[in-house]
Amino acid sequence: MVTQGAIVTFWFVFPSELPSHLSETMSYSVFSSSAVGRVQRYLLASTLTLAGTLLPAVAQAFTLNLLHFSDGEASLLTRTVANTVPPTTPPTPFDYSGVALFADLIDRQRNVSDTDFDLLVTAGDNFLAGPQFEASLRLPAGEKFYDAIALDLFNIDVGGIGNHEFDFGPDVLARFLDPTGSGTPFRSFVSANLDIPDSSPLKGLIQPSTIVTKTVNGVEERVGVIGATTPLLRSISSPGNVQAVGDTAANPGFQILIDRIQAEADALQAQGVDKIVLVSHLQDISEEKILAGRVRGVDIIVAAGSDTRLANPDDPLLPLAGEVAVPSYPLIYDSATGAQVSSLAEVTGEPVLLVSADGEYKYLGNLQVEFTNGKISSILDASGPKRNTNLDGLTPRADLVSQVQEPVAAFVDQLKATVIGTTEVPLDSIRTNVRARSTLAGSLIADSIRDAARDGAIAQGLDASNILVGIQNGGGIRNDRRFVPGDNITAFDTFDILPFSNFVTIVKDVTGAELLSILERAVSSQTAANVGGGGQFLQLSGLEVVYDVTQLPQVVTAAGEITRLGARIQSIFLAPDNNRVGQFIYDVSRGGFQLPSDQVLFDLATIDFTARGGDNFAVFTNMPDDRKIILGGVTYQKALENYIIEDLLGVVTAAAIPNGEGIRVRDISAMVAGPVDEVIIVQPIPEPTTIAGVLLAGAGFLRARRRTKKA
Numbered sequence: 001m002v003t004q005g006a007i008v009t010f011w012f013v014f015p016s017e018l019p020s021h022l023s024e025t026m027s028y029s030v031f032s033s034s035a036v037g038r039v040q041r042y043l044l045a046s047t048l049t050l051a052g053t054l055l056p057a058v059a060q061a062f063t064l065n066l067l068h069f070s071d072g073e074a075s076l077l078t079r080t081v082a083n084t085v086p087p088t089t090p091p092t093p094f095d096y097s098g099v100a101l102f103a104d105l106i107d108r109q110r111n112v113s114d115t116d117f118d119l120l121v122t123a124g125d126n127f128l129a130g131p132q133f134e135a136s137l138r139l140p141a142g143e144k145f146y147d148a149i150a151l152d153l154f155n156i157d158v159g160g161i162g163n164h165e166f167d168f169g170p171d172v173l174a175r176f177l178d179p180t181g182s183g184t185p186f187r188s189f190v191s192a193n194l195d196i197p198d199s200s201p202l203k204g205l206i207q208p209s210t211i212v213t214k215t216v217n218g219v220e221e222r223v224g225v226i227g228a229t230t231p232l233l234r235s236i237s238s239p240g241n242v243q244a245v246g247d248t249a250a251n252p253g254f255q256i257l258i259d260r261i262q263a264e265a266d267a268l269q270a271q272g273v274d275k276i277v278l279v280s281h282l283q284d285i286s287e288e289k290i291l292a293g294r295v296r297g298v299d300i301i302v303a304a305g306s307d308t309r310l311a312n313p314d315d316p317l318l319p320l321a322g323e324v325a326v327p328s329y330p331l332i333y334d335s336a337t338g339a340q341v342s343s344l345a346e347v348t349g350e351p352v353l354l355v356s357a358d359g360e361y362k363y364l365g366n367l368q369v370e371f372t373n374g375k376i377s378s379i380l381d382a383s384g385p386k387r388n389t390n391l392d393g394l395t396p397r398a399d400l401v402s403q404v405q406e407p408v409a410a411f412v413d414q415l416k417a418t419v420i421g422t423t424e425v426p427l428d429s430i431r432t433n434v435r436a437r438s439t440l441a442g443s444l445i446a447d448s449i450r451d452a453a454r455d456g457a458i459a460q461g462l463d464a465s466n467i468l469v470g471i472q473n474g475g476g477i478r479n480d481r482r483f484v485p486g487d488n489i490t491a492f493d494t495f496d497i498l499p500f501s502n503f504v505t506i507v508k509d510v511t512g513a514e515l516l517s518i519l520e521r522a523v524s525s526q527t528a529a530n531v532g533g534g535g536q537f538l539q540l541s542g543l544e545v546v547y548d549v550t551q552l553p554q555v556v557t558a559a560g561e562i563t564r565l566g567a568r569i570q571s572i573f574l575a576p577d578n579n580r581v582g583q584f585i586y587d588v589s590r591g592g593f594q595l596p597s598d599q600v601l602f603d604l605a606t607i608d609f610t611a612r613g614g615d616n617f618a619v620f621t622n623m624p625d626d627r628k629i630i631l632g633g634v635t636y637q638k639a640l641e642n643y644i645i646e647d648l649l650g651v652v653t654a655a656a657i658p659n660g661e662g663i664r665v666r667d668i669s670a671m672v673a674g675p676v677d678e679v680i681i682v683q684p685i686p687e688p689t690t691i692a693g694v695l696l697a698g699a700g701f702l703r704a705r706r707r708t709k710k711a
Contacts, residue, residue, distance in 0.1 A: 062221065063380075064275065065116035066367040067109055069102075070304030071359025073128035073164060074136075074147055076408050078396065085319040096318055096389040099150040100396030100405050102361045105388050106154055107397070109366050112382065116368070117216050119223055123304030124162025124281035125359065126151060127176065130478070130499035131492050135411035137172075137501075144179045144186070146404045152186055153399055157212045158225040160279035161191040162305055166237040168501040174201035188212075190227030190279065193245040193260040200242055209264040211273055224268035224276040226298070228261055230283045230305060231558045235616035236475070236535070238609055247558045248282075249290045258294050265297035274374030281305045285356055289331070292352045293338025299376055300330075300367065303356040309363070310356045315384040318362060319391075329384045330355045330367055344379065351376045357385050364388060415492035420641055421650035425657070427483040429497055434539060435474035435525075436532035442477060442539030443660030444652065445498065446470045447578070448643035449636055450541045452504045453605030456631040462506060468576045468602035468681070469510075469542040471518075473610050475535020476500055476636070489644060489652070498637040502607035506629040507620070510604045512585055513597040517554070517619045519545055520566035522665075524553035529667035536615035540664040541605075544573040544580065544675065548668045560613055560621040570668050573675055574601075578658045580676045595684050602682070607636050 078098030082091030095101065110118045127133050127147040136145035144152070151159065165173045177185040185205045192208040209226040230236070231253065233244035246257025265276055278298045280288050283305035292301055311317065311325035332341050336349025344351055353376065357365035368380035388394065396405070427441040428434070434442045450470025457464040479496040483489065518538075525534025526549045547568045554566030571589070575582035584594050585601065595601070611628045613621030620628075648656050666672060 062216070062275070062371040063116045064223065064300075064367075064369050064371060065110070065112060065118045066277065066300060066302075066355075066365075066369070067106060067118065067120040068123060068279075068302045068355060068365040068367070069357055069359070069361070069363070070123035070160065070162070070279075070281065070302070071125040071307055072099075072122070072147065072150075072361050073125050073359060074130055074133040075360035076132050076146060076150060076404055077412070078405065081320070083319050083391075085321060085323070094319070094389055094391050096320075096387070096391075097361045098388075098396070098405065099154075099361060100398075100400035101390065101394045102364065102388050103150075103154055103397035103400045104394045105364050105386060108394070109364060109386055112366075112368070117214055117221055117223065119158075119212060119225075119277065120154065120156045121225060121277065121279050121302060122151065122156055122159045123279040123302045124160040124227075124229065125164040125305065126159060126162070128164045128499065129167050129501055131412050131415055131495040132408050133499070134415075134495055135408045137168075138411070141175075142180055145176050146408050148176055148179065148186060150400060150404050153397075153403070156187055158210055158227075158279065159187055159189040160227045160281055160302075160304065161189055161194065161206060161229050162281040163230055163233050163237040163283070166233060166239040166242070169238050170200055170202050170240045170242055172501070174205060177202070177205045188225075190225055191229045192226050192264045193231070193257055194229055195243040195245055197241050200240070202242060208260075209268060211268065211271070222273050222275070224265075224273040226261055226264045226268070226276065226278045228257065228278060228280040228282065230281055231257060232283060232616075235558065235560070235614055236283075238612065238614070249287050251557055253558065254290075258291065261291070261295055261298070265295065269297050275299055275371055277302065279304070285354075288354055288356075289333075289340070292331075292333040292354050293335070293340075295352070296335060296350070298352060299350075299371075300353045300355065300369075302365070303354060304359075306356065307359045308356040309358040309385065310354075310365075311385050316387055316392075317385075318387050318389060329365075330379065344376065353379070362388055412492065415495060416490050418491040419488045420491055420494070421489045421644040421648065421652060423483050423487055423489060423652040424485050425652060425654050426485060427487075427652065428661075429477050429479055429481055429483075431474075431478075431480045432533070434477045435534060435537045437530040437666065438539060438660060438662055438664040440657050440660045441483070441497070442472065442474065443541065443578075443664055444643075444657050445477065445636070445640055446472045446539045446541035446664075447657065447660075448640045448647075449504055449607065450605040451643050451647060452634050452636075452639035453506050453603075453631065456504065456634060457506065460506065460629050460631070462508070462603065462629065466603045467506060467605050468574065470540070470605040471522075471610065472539045472607065472636070473535055473615055474532075474537040474539060475615060476502060476607065476609065477539070491641065494637050494641045494644075498635075498640055500609065500636075502609045502636045504631045504634045504636060504639050505606055505608045505611040506631070507604045507606060507611055507623070508627045508629065509600045510602060511598050511600055512593050512595055514619045515572065515601065516569060516586055516593075516597070517562070517565070518617060519547075519569050519572065520554040521556065521615070521617050521619075523547045523549070523568050524555070524566060526553070526568075526667075529669050534615070536617065538665065541578065542574065542576045544575055544582075544659070544663060545569065545665045546571045546668050546670075547665070556616045556618050558616070560616060560618045562618045574681055575675065576681065578660070578664070580659060580663075581679060582675065583678055583681045585682070595682060599682075599685055 188210045231244045231246040247253025278301045281304040285303045285306045285308040288303035310329040317323045331354040333352040334347045357363040363385040368383045370378045428439040429441040454464040522538040526532045551567040555564040572586040
């Protein structure tokens with residue numbers, strides 16, 4: 001049978017009777033009966049070909065077996081844990097995650113039916129900085145990254161592009177997609193809303209959409225796949241001169257994103273493709289839910305970036321603490337109304353299905369649907385997330401073990417064996433804490449960044465003693481762990497805590513107004529005292545900041561425009577030695593700024609991600625590049641490692657992180673005594689109308705003393 005959009009040619013001849021024979025026969029002045037028969041058969045075949053292309057199809061079921069995953073994030077190695085859910089005595093160990101088990105899971109679900117159209121897609125975040133990805137970064141040029149080897153061995157059809165692909169910049173992403181520099185990616189990767197300049201190494205490696213063609217029941221079928229990448233890309237990653245077009249759903253620019261996706265859907269339909277999948281990495285499934293009600297022609301949306309674990313009550317989940325299903329799989333939307341409905345029977349227009357699966361190779365989503373004349377007509381009962389564990393009889397696939405897991409495990413083991421120090425204090429890098437309040441680990445990291453900036457200042461022609469402040473965004477602290485007193489700290493731990501390729505950066509000549517805006521952005525995501533969630537929360541060195549969570553937060557668009565300044569910061573106390581001795585720069589109870597708001601105060605140490613405006617720090621976005629000095633080769637991971645080894649002599653003590661817990665940033669409700677003493681560190685600069693004024697303007701500051709390094 002012929003389905004709509006298919007091109008099928010029927011030849012009622014033996015294989016040797018090809019169209020070339022027809023030209024020879026037609027050269028005769030008089031056709032023989034056999035020649036006439038061949039002409040008739042050729043014309044019939046041509047007519048059927050044309051009809052298959054142009055005429056509506058007879059109703060015929062077509063089954064799409066969609067296999068999807070996202071947010072693999074370099075979780076290449078299998079994990080072994082004790083099964084405690086429900087409680088078992090003794091706890092039973094089991095394996096889960098990892099690419100070798102995942103490959104067996106894919107093979108199992110791909111072979112559900114030999115007559116289905118199997119489509120395997122990722123929806124982005126195909127790698128993430130950290131110890132396992134570091135193994136890839138240290139490979140010689142031209143060798144394929146281990147994450148790319150895994151996707152290739154999975155035999156994916158199409159890959160989406162998330163935000164973490166850009167964490168190391170476009171050059172590393174280009175190396176991931178095209179390790180040999182041939183100009184062709186190892187698989188098809190798509191994103192419709194990325195504007196890639198001609199000068200970018202990514203040019204030609206990422207397409208807006210693609211068509212996957214496979215033969216099902218002897219018929220050539222086609223499915224279109226469109227990609228979308230979060231418009232927040234610039235603020236949460238490092239895309240260089242690549243731009244993610246559009247905005248979040250709360251802003252008018254969301255329509256621009258929709259228009260990009262719609263244009264691709266329209267173009268695919270114009271080519272006769274009537275089954276379309278969107279791999280969408282918008283970071284929050286609520287964005288895809290709104291998208292589902294506003295795009296036309298897209299049948300299925302694979303949502304990614306939020307690790308939303310959509311599942312039905314009968315779908316087995318991994319027996320891990322906190323592993324809870326979000327009903328249901330799939331979510332169904334009516335394109336006519338934009339509303340979510342509970343069944344296909346309630347759809348008045350065209351149905352749009354929304355699916356999502358948890359990341360880190362924990363689950364493989366499997367949506368099995370039937371199409372009739374290009375429209376979803378039924379959802380098969382077998383649809384749902386499939387957990388990646390040996391509890392279900394999965395066994396590691398040998399090729400993934402030898403080509404990926406074994407070399408990565410060997411590299412990680414080497415890092416774990418390299419001890420760089422010990423801690424005498426509890427170091428808290430729990431995600432929910434470092435994004436909500438000052439912790440000892442966060443403060444230690446901020447101190448190490450400022451120290452590295454001071455060490456590198458002279459080579460940049462800068463005054464090290466003027467680098468009075470260091471900041472580290474909570475989103476860049478990643479290992480979600482507590483070190484207890486007596487724990488060793490290894491090289492692996494520094495990669496685990498600070499996994500990204502962020503370089504220590506000095507931002508010159510920060511003014512009071514700029515500092516206030518930076519700090520307002522830092523606390524804008526707080527929902528209660530010590531409760532946050534946004535990666536923009538800052539761990540500080542050299543500052544003590546009090547805020548009031550009940551006041552209005554700063555609001556910034558995805559494009560980096562501040563639409564509300566914010567009024568949460570109550571005081572800013574400059575204490576370069578973190579000893580609560582210093583100077584008030586700003587204090588609401590004293591009338592606001594204690595120095596002219598436009599006065600230059602100091603140089604600031606941070607990481608290049610933040611200095612470029614990551615996490616939507618609009619002040620940094622709008623600064624000219626010549627105020628930002630990147631210390632090439634000094635990553636924030638290396639800064640922490642060097643600080644522990646060289647400055648702390650391998651021992652992290654309480655004295656090494658003064659006032660690092662709950663003091664450097666706190667809500668106004670926190671019961672903490674005021675600063676010990678106040679000394680003048682930064683002098684107000686008077687108008688240079690007198691000789692004294694001119695001298696002060698030239699001198700600038702009384703420099704804070706430079707902490708002497710331990711020998």
